[in-house]
Amino acid sequence: MTEKEHEMLAVAEHDDAARQRFVLAAKGYLNRQLVPRLHDAFDRQLSRDESGAVSASFDTVLDRVHSSSAYQAWSSLNVAAQNHMWEAVKRPVVREQQRLEQGFSAASAAPRGSLTLNADIEVPDVMRSVDVHLQPGGYMLDQGPNDIQAGALYEAGGRLYSQGIGVGTRETKAEIVIRFLSEWRPGFYPGRILDMACSAGQSSTPYAAHFADADVHAVDIGPGLLRYAHARAEALGVTVHFHQANVESTGFDDASFDLVVSHNAMHELSQAAQAGMMAECYRLLRPGGVCIHLDVPLRFEHLSTLQQVLYSWDEFFNNEPFWSAYATNDAQTMLVDAGFAAADVFVGPFEQADKTFSWHLAAGQKP
Amino acid sequence: MPVKPPSHDQSSERLTKIIFALAEEVAVLSERLLTQQKLLERKGLLEPGEVQNYEVSDAERAERLGLHSELIERVLAALKDEIDNLEDAS
Numbered sequence: 460m461t462e463k464e465h466e467m468l469a470v471a472e473h474d475d476a477a478r479q480r481f482v483l484a485a486k487g488y489l490n491r492q493l494v495p496r497l498h499d500a501f502d503r504q505l506s507r508d509e510s511g512a513v514s515a516s517f518d519t520v521l522d523r524v525h526s527s528s529a530y531q532a533w534s535s536l537n538v539a540a541q542n543h544m545w546e547a548v549k550r551p552v553v554r555e556q557q558r559l560e561q562g563f564s565a566a567s568a569a570p571r572g573s574l575t576l577n578a579d580i581e582v583p584d585v586m587r588s589v590d591v592h593l594q595p596g597g598y599m600l601d602q603g604p605n606d607i608q609a610g611a612l613y614e615a616g617g618r619l620y621s622q623g624i625g626v627g628t629r630e631t632k633a634e635i636v637i638r639f640l641s642e643w644r645p646g647f648y649p650g651r652i653l654d655m656a657c658s659a660g661q662s663s664t665p666y667a668a669h670f671a672d673a674d675v676h677a678v679d680i681g682p683g684l685l686r687y688a689h690a691r692a693e694a695l696g697v698t699v700h701f702h703q704a705n706v707e708s709t710g711f712d713d714a715s716f717d718l719v720v721s722h723n724a725m726h727e728l729s730q731a732a733q734a735g736m737m738a739e740c741y742r743l744l745r746p747g748g749v750c751i752h753l754d755v756p757l758r759f760e761h762l763s764t765l766q767q768v769l770y771s772w773d774e775f776f777n778n779e780p781f782w783s784a785y786a787t788n789d790a791q792t793m794l795v796d797a798g799f800a801a802a803d804v805f806v807g808p809f810e811q812a813d814k815t816f817s818w819h820l821a822a823g824q825k826p
Numbered sequence: 827m828p829v830k831p832p833s834h835d836q837s838s839e840r841l842t843k844i845i846f847a848l849a850e851e852v853a854v855l856s857e858r859l860l861t862q863q864k865l866l867e868r869k870g871l872l873e874p875g876e877v878q879n880y881e882v883s884d885a886e887r888a889e890r891l892g893l894h895s896e897l898i899e900r901v902l903a904a905l906k907d908e909i910d911n912l913e914d915a916s
Contacts, residue, residue: 473861474854481853485846531834532842539846 465694467562467687469551469611478547479619485540493533494769501527501765513764520768538776541593548615549595552608560605563686566693572675574689576703582680583732589778591727592616598658598681610659610687617661630812632722633665636751639809639820640718644749649673649717653743654699655706655736656680656724660688664697666720676711678704707735709743716743719750725821726754726785733788737797737823744825751822752790756808758819759786790821799823843904851897 471479501524508514515523524530552559567574582599590597594616600609630638640647650673654663657677667675677699679685685701692699704710706724719740725733740750759767767786774782791806803824808817866872882890899906 473858477854477857478850480857481850484853485849528835528838532838535834535839535842536846539843543846543850 463695465691467559467607467611467614467691467694469555469559469615471548471551472554475547475551478543478550482540482544482547483619483622486537486544489533489537489540497524497530497533498765498769500529505765515764517764517767520764521771524765524768534772534776537772538593541777544619545593545595545612545616548619549612552611552615556608559607559611559687559690562694563605563607563690566690570689570693571696571698572689572692573700574685575701576682576685578682578703580680580703580705581708582705583729585780586680589780591778591780592773593778596683598679598684601682605686606683607687607690609681609683610685610691613684614659614661614687614691617659629815631662631665632753632818633662633669633720635809635811635818636662636720636722636753636820637665637669638812639753639822640749640751643805643822644824647718647749649749651716652676652718652720653678653709653711653716655709655719655721655740656727657688657701658684660684660691660699660701662720662722663688663699663701664692664695666718667692667697667699668695674700676700676702676716678702678706678709680705707732707739709739711743713742714745714748717745717748719743719748721752723754725752725788725790726757726779726781728785729781730784730788733785733790734793734796737790737793737799737821740823741798741825746825749822749824751820753809754785754819754821756817756819757782757786759783794821794823797823798825800826840904840908844901847903848901851901 501520502513504523505513505515505520513520586597587599594609594612596602596609596612598609598613600606602608649670652666652670652673652675654660654666654675654677657663657679658681660677663675663677666673675698677688678701679688680703682703685703688699689701692701702709706721706728721736724736728736736752737750744750757770759770762770767783770786771783773779791801791804794804794806795801803826805820805822807820809820810817863872
């Protein structure tokens, strides 16, 4: 199922839509046409040992790739495409800022769910200093008490990006986690659910819609993300309670949730913070409770050195500071160290229903 | 953790930004023209060759110069931003 339409989405006018289509086409060309060509060109140039394997180290291959003017031109264009993607989704949001802020105010007046902001939470320095994936203002953008821009940009950018790569357009991330849960632990029906690092809340609302009796909570560090997520959930007529909190110390009681989930959160966290999130999940879960973390299928152990270098573009140029920290993480050990029994842990790929894409999942059930 | 590579050549970087912005403007313009052409054809208001042979009035010429000025400003935004953010030499 595709993501639902709602009143908190800014409407793209004729030229906005044309700009969005252009950047999608440009990103598609740069990444699906040119990256394989760059790969093959560098692959031919790299020295090999007797077995035919590339013998150069990561740093040597990185130097070789980054000193190529063709790679630099490609990289500059890819950065330009990413920046223009954000500008193309930002125009309608800025044009409709007043209507969207009124939408937030109206939603807050008589809400089904709730919004609890807490400016005193601990926020990693990098989240204040870096605009992750070049999103203007980053996750912490906060321009006033009704500002929803961070969330509006995040959802609009995500929708456009998903269209471009055809991921999430048929089955959303939350739907994939719910399907995994039904296959891994059949009959499991959670009464209290927490979505960690929920951003604009696109993956929080499907839980409230699917598990109709469940009490659904969601946390994130960004106030602009949370205001938008709250207004978005209200616009969809779905009850979710949003809280400003760090995933490593959410402030909820011990053993107070049946299901804790996250979607693309691991790759936005340092390895220490990923482990901290797993430990917090264990603390929050009731006996028999389940945590499931879904993320992109980026595993350096399955990639050649050259592929690792090419995939590192996001870390160096797209402001994804923890890209390689995620790609080399050991979620199995993190979950076991958090307290989960090895036999009750699943870490591995899980395919989208249409078999076009495989996600990386890290899950555990508390004894 | 690998070390962040040195910045790419600044002149090329600037040129790339300008060219990408220009390409986007061309793409938007093409779509707008296509939309209008389809509308006019659907309404039976446009015959083949009419656009090619159209004569521009003085008022229209001024309007078009204004449009070009706005286009140039958007295309050269990268350079303008760089200049605006130049460190004060003094």
